[in-house]
Amino acid sequence: TKMDKHNQTVLNEFILMGITDRPELQAPLFGLFLIIYMISVVGNLGIIILTKMDSKLQTPMYFFLRHLAITDLGYSTAVGPKTLVNFVVDENTISYYFCAAQLAFFILFINGEIFILSVMSYDRYVAFCNPLLYTVIMSQRTCWVLMAIIYLHSTFVSLLVTIKIFNLSFCGHNVIRNLYCDILPLLSLLCSNTQEIELIILILAAFDFISSLLIVLVSYIVIIVSILRLNSAEGRHKAFSTCGSHLTVVVVFYGTLIFMYVQPKASHSFDGDKVASIFYTLRIPMLNPLIYGLRNNDVKYALHRTLGQLCNIFSQGSLYRVMHYKHNNPV
Known part of the structure; x- marks a missing residue:
């Protein structure tokens, strides 16, 4: 309709709500976010460089850890710098195309991280339950094939969702109730029929979330059963400490995702979402290298x-x- 065309041509930018509209909090929050983002960048770059250069870290586990650091760096950078700029400027806006790009990169890296965490769980399972065949099963070729599948799948999901959302028409409302362009706040601004895109997102999210979580749960159930069968307490402690850092990362990441997306609409609060989105776009990429660095x-x-x-x-x-x-x- 003419109305839809009019709305699409008018809307060339969005207004991001940000965390707070209280001016006295802008400077301290900017400082806090800058510190978190810098720790995240330094920590993840450090892990990428260490796992690439150090001869003793050339195992599949650290190959996947390097890619986990790449995805952490990716989605914190898709969101972090723009969030920092928004604390400083008066008009908290983001252009239509930058918003689409931000959403695409965000989905790509978050989706990648979900599957890298599940592949890391499988890697730990092979190391514990088939140690003699470990180098055969987790060969360099296998590792690269797994990563290629993860990146291709994540790119497909990212492009499909982003293109579908941005091909629909937005109404006159252009205020995104979040720090960045995320799926749920954008869907609430659409005036076209959103049933198809909601169904696509639901199917993709359910498949990705359930399949990756199943791999993690099955791998860890088998690992824990194997560890408990060990005779020596020292052996059990050593085995648990080897898996501890990865398990901590998995619990924090999946816990936050469940809090954000797997809750009834009635109890959905945008303020709660804001807190959760800060947590997993800035805090998790900062925590992951610290958890691996301090525990490993x-x-x-x-x-x-x-x-x-x-x-x-x-x-x-x-x-x-x-x-x-x-x-x-x-x-």
């Missing part, structure tokens, strides 16, 4: 080795400069 001895030792090597390089460089200076400037 391999990562700690790799960090010490790398820092030690860097110190050696720098000290040798300074020594060379001192010797060079003395040679050129004899007393």
Whole structure:
């Protein structure tokens, strides 16, 4: 209709509600978000570099951990910088196309993370229950094929949902009740019939969420049963500590997703969603490298080795400069 066309042409930007409209809170919140985002970037970049460079971290577990850090970095960067800018500017707007791009990248990386966590659970299951066949089952080729499937599937889901939403017409209302362009706040702004897109999202979300969660649950049930069968208490403790960091990450991530999306509409509050979306777009990418870094001895030792090597390089460089200076400037 003419009305729909008119609405589509008029709407070339959205207004993001942000966290608060109280001006005195803008500066402290900007500072807090900046610190969280910087820790997230440094932590995840650190894990990507360590797992790529350190010879002792060339196992499938750390291959998947590197990709987990890439997805963490991806979705926190899709949202973080724009959120920080919005604390500083007066008019909290986002353009139509930037909003579509933000939604697409956000879905891509969140979806990727869900399946990387489930593949990591399967990897732990193989390591515990088939240790002799581990290198055969989790070969380098298998790892790359699994990652390729995850990225292709996530890209398909991301493009399908984003194109479907942005091909529908938005009404005159353009206030997004969130910090960034997320699915639920955008759906509430559409004036076309949203039944088809809602059904697509429901089917995709249910498939992705249930299938990945089943892999995690089955893997960990088998792992826990195997650990409890171990005779020595020391062996059990060592086995639990190996899985502890991944299990912590899984519980935090799935717990937040369930809180955000798996709740009845009546109890759905946008304020609650805002808190949850802050948690898993900024806090989880910050927590993951900290959990793996603090709980995992391999990562700690790799960090010490790398820092030690860097110190050696720098000290040798300074020594060379001192010797060079003395040679050129004899007393």
